[in-house]
Amino acid sequence: MMIERWEQLAILGRTAEQVKAGTGRFVLVRGGAGAGRSALVHAAGEEAAARGLRVAQAVSGPLERHCAYGALRQLLEPVLGPGSAVELPPEIRGGPSEPSEVDDQSRREHLVLHEVFGLLAEAVAEAGPVALLVDDLQWADPGSLRWLAYLANRLRGLRVMVVATLLDGDGAADETVLKDIAAAATAVLETPRLSLGGVRAFLAGRWGITPDEDLTGACHDLTGGIPVLLDALAGSGTPPIASAAELSALRLPAASARLARCLRTQPDRVTAMARAMAILGPGAEPGEVAELAALDLPDFDAAERVLRRLGLMADHPGGGPLRFTGSVLGELIADRMSAGEQDELHLRAAAVLYRRGAPVAQVARQLLESSAGSAPWAVEVLRTAATAAMTESAPRTAARYLRHALAHPGADRARLLVDLAAVERSYDLPACSRHVHQALLLLPDPAARATALTLVPPLIERRYVPDPRRMRAVLTELGESTAREPEDRDLALLLEARLRVVDPAGILLVPAEERLRMLDRGEALGSPGARELLTTLLYWAGVAGAVPRDTVVELAHQVLAREPASPDRMYTTLPLLVPVLAAADALSGVASWLGGVTGRERAQPDLPAVVGWAGEALTAYGTGALDRARERAEAVLAVGNLRLAGVHTQCLCVLAEVAVELRDCGLAREVVRGCGPEQPPWLKSQAQGALAFTSGNPTAALEYFGDCARQLDRSGLATAMVTPSVRSKLAVLLAMTEQKEQAEVVAKEIVAEAVAWGAPSAIGRALRVRASLMDRDEQAVPLLREAVGVLESSGNRLELAKALLLLGERDAGTPDAQCCLARGRRIAAECGASRLGSDPAVAPEGGPGAVLTAAERRVVDLVVEGRRNKDIAELLEVSVRAVEKHLTSSYRKLGITGRAQLARAVEGEGEGYRAG
Structure with missing residues (x-):
């Protein structure tokens, strides 16, 4: 396709007309590698043939340089006609030369050129105008070039059109004969790279569908607008809807072979520079490329000029970074190197960058692409690069650096294994656990082993947790040095905190409530290890009711105040503070603490995010926000690569409560x-x-x-x-199954336990359940008013809504009842529990044909199933009186008189029921 070549085509068409009219012309087509010179020569042949010119073409290649007069024979044999080869001089035919009276070799060659010119002139005079096409003039043999130079200066009055292509930047293009030919050209046509619009038109012509702007831009960046690369790209099976990511994974073997052939003909310095640029990647500095290619300044400048004239290298004004014209060129050049060559160049590139003080990430990337070398600085570079990758939230990249460092001779394996486990714990818990286990066998002292053990997050599946026996042994070893080293004392507290999570009933551990009493409050809050241990003890002792609720809340909030939210906190026992405070109904400030972790940007969920989401799920449920609780819990369970047993248990528990x-x-x-x-x-x-x-x-x-x-x-x-x-x-279900006395016993026990613990939500819920089991409103209403009063200070808005709604129903007829109902419905709707808010205390007025409300339909459905009014009231958590009112209203709307007629109404005889 002749995209953005219309001006050149027009010139070729006019040239063919001029030749047909009797004026010979020579057109030179110039351009860089893959710029479409051959396509333009082919188009010239079509233009000439369309105007009645006979067409002959010679295609040259690097191997044809040593074939004497090879290009000339390709051109003349078709023009002179069948059997014409015998008329050519023996030097042209390639046979033995006949004896000649001319002794001067140069003069003999000139006579041969003149003789061949005469044969061409006779053929043109007899058979008409001719178009001679020569592709890749720079690779033609010397004899053919001399004849073309002879012809180019004698075309006037000869009806011959010569069109030849010349590769800019090729070393042979500087030869004197080629310069003479170029100087004789009557027209010089350039073949520039395609613009962004040209790339779109090219792809649309090949694919039949115009690509969008993003895909067009990606293709332009990838190929640099070089037609041969675009042609290879379009013919690689790429669909027109491919993304930029898919394009970057393509391999273009045909284009790679053509590029390799082009570079093979260049001086060694050009190939060395191209390879160095390919290995160093985009944006390499000139000094880095020159050192890697082992080029001094003159050779570097010469190689740079050639690559630029070949169209392979973009301009870099002011001595800036070097770049190929298209991003795929570096990959194509690298693909032509053997694995050994690439490995050696990457190692050399790492050494060059290291010596020149390049950023550590650049040096490390080169090391990653090579086999492990023996350079003493390589391991430390990789470790430093891993640290930098972690600061940029790229743990997988950091892990690649550390794994490669492990392969280097003389590396400190124990230290690297610990570093690797610290990186992997955010996304690959099995690998983290495995590398900690390997490091324990190599680490020399208890403190180092304890540090490795505390890397494993405590809230994971038990199969990935370190062996508690190993943890106890290390804790015992560490205890011998804690009297001397403060760091060891804190490390011992950290390890004890983790051990109490993975093995709470360990035979060597003091019970949690007793250990909590042994801690000095100031000391318990004074270091990270002490705060983690305090958190673990509060979890086991506090939420079990062994410690007063007020003490639990005070200590837990003091820990939060000293531990700012960060991803690192999610690898510790500190997330256990969330269930502790949820049980105590004291979640104030927890959401913002978790937000410091869950609000950060990340490419994909990691362990801190998952633990943070689980905390948000529990916090949302503890405050009555059901929709938010469900969304966060389901987000945790959707992350399949991080199986956190404790976290998943917490989220499943939340979802079970939300479902109820x-x-x-x-x-x-x-x-x-x-x-x-x-x-x-x-x-x-x-x-x-x-x-x-x-x-x-x-x-x-x-x-x-x-x-x-x-x-x-x-x-x-x-x-x-x-x-x-x-x-x-249990209390509600016992009542529903006719176990009234047992239900009363359980309800009283719940109230006593809740009051003893002191959490407002637990007290309010217990009082509401106790009241719901009472048949007489005058007994239930005082308890419900007490429940509402307690829940006003609670963070659980859903429990407040349920108490208000039940109070409004049981206290019907009083001035405050409607206010309680309205407020309860509003709060229930805010919590996402519209089921509660839709239950009216009094059935709306209506008659036959009126639409049943959602609450009335539920009651009717349960009656048809054979449920009694009392069972329905307990299942729906409303009073028996409310059920009776719903039924009375439903009878009136359905136009029936009693319970026995409901089944027929449900089957469709009641229009109001169907409409509802």
């Missing part, structure tokens, strides 16, 4: 499916209980939630976090 609050059977089913073998039995029972509850099976739900409570009691896990909610459900 929203009566979402589908969500409960997802929680059941998400409980894999690694999850604790109590969580599996909780998930099954949520599914049974949302499916309307109170008997099964009672059994599962009861088992969940028993499992929690046996394990002693998170009593104040999970058990109160589970036991509240």
Whole structure:
């Protein structure tokens, strides 16, 4: 395709017309490598043939340079006709020379040229005008070049059109004969690189679809607008909808071979410079390239001129960085080198950059592309580059540097393994655990081993956690030096904190509540290790109710105040403060603390983000924001490459609670499916209980939630976090299954436990559940008013909404009832629990044909299933009186008189029911 070559085509057309009219012309086509010179010569032949000229073409190549008169024979044999070869002089035919009376060799060559010229003139006179096309003039043999120079200066009056191409920058192009030929040209046509618009037109012609701006720009940057590279790109099977990322992965073997052939004919200094630029990559400094290519200043300047004239190198005004014309050129040049050549050049490039003080990342990238060498500075460069990569949040890049450093002879493997584990823990927990284990066998002292053990995040699956026995042994060794070294004392506290997470019932450990009493408060907050240990002790002792709630809240907030949020905190035990404060209903400030981690930019989720999201899920649920809680918990579970057992347990627990609050059977089913073998039995029972509850099976739900409570009691896990909610459900389910007395006993126990712990949300929930079990409103209303009063100071807005709504229903007819209902609905809607807010206290007025409300439809559906009013009230967490009002209103709207007619109405006889 002749894109952006219309002016050149017009000149060729006019030239053919002039030759046909009797005036010989010589057109020289110049351009860099791959600029489309051959395509333009082919187009010249078409223009000439269209005007009645006979066309003969010679194609030259590097090997033809030694074939005497090879190009000349290609041109003349078709022009002179069949059998004409016998008329050519023997020097041209390549046979033995006949005896000649001319002794001077140069004179004989001149006579031969004159004789051949005469044969051409006779052929033109007899058969008409001729177009002679010569591609790659710089590679033609010397004899053919001399004849073309002879012809170029004698074309006047001869109906011959000569079109030849010349590669700019080729070393042979400076020869005297080529200069004479170029000087004789009547027209010189340039073949510049294609513009951005030309690239778009070229691709549209090849693909049949015009590419968009982004793809066009990517193709232009990749090829530099060089037609031969564009042709290879368009013919590589690339669809027109390919992205820039897909383009960068392409390989263009045809273009690579042509480029290699071009460079092979150049002086060694040109090839050396091109290879050095390819190895160093875009933006290499001239001094770096010259040193790697081993070129002095004159040779470097000469090589640079050639590459620029070849069209392979972009201009760099002011001595700036060197770049190829298209970004793919460096890859094509590198592809033509053997693996050994590339390896050697990359090692040399690293050494050159190191000596010249280049940025450490540049040196490290060169080392990565080579096999491990013996340079003593290489390991430290790679370690420094890894540190820099971590500051730029690129742990995978840092890990590549450190793995390569491990392969270098004489590397400190123990130190590198520890560094590698610290990098990998953000995205590859199995590798982190494995490298910590390997480092432990090499580290010389207890402090170094303890540091390695504390690298493993504590909130991960047990199979990746270090062996508790190894941790206890290191802790014992470390204890012998803690009296002398403050750093060792703090390290011992860090290790104890981690050990209490992975093995809370360890035989050598003092019980958490006793250990908490042993800590001096000032000392417990004075160092990172002490604060981590305090956090762990608060988790095990505080949330189990062994420590007063006020003490837990005070200490936990003091830890948060001394530990600013950062990704590094998510690798410690500090995230356990979130469930501690959630159980204490004291989440003020926690969301902003977590936001310091979750609000940062990242290419993909890492461990700090996942732990932070889990904390946000629990915080949102603890404040009643159900939609936010669900979104954050599901985000954690969607990250498949980071299986964090404790974090996933927390998120599944949150989703099970949200499913019950929203009566979402589908969500409960997802929680059941998400409980894999690694999850604790109590969580599996909780998930099954949520599914049974949302499916309307109170008997099964009672059994599962009861088992969940028993499992929690046996394990002693998170009593104040999970058990109160589970036991509240048990009280409701016992009442629904006609176990009134047992329900009353459980409800009273819940109130006593909540008051003893002191968390407002737990007290308010316990009072509401206790009140919901009372048949008489005058007994329930005081408890509900007390619950509302307590919950006003709670951060859990959903519990406040539920208490207000139940108070409005049970206190119906009083001036405050409607205010409680309106406020409860508003708060419930803000929490995402519209199910609660849609329940009216009084059925709306209406008659036959009126539309049932959502609450009325639920009540009607449950009645049709055979449920009694009392069961329905307990399932929907409303009063029996409210159920009766919904039924009365539904009868009136459906035009029926009683319960027995509901089934027929549901089947479609009631228009109001269908419309609803």
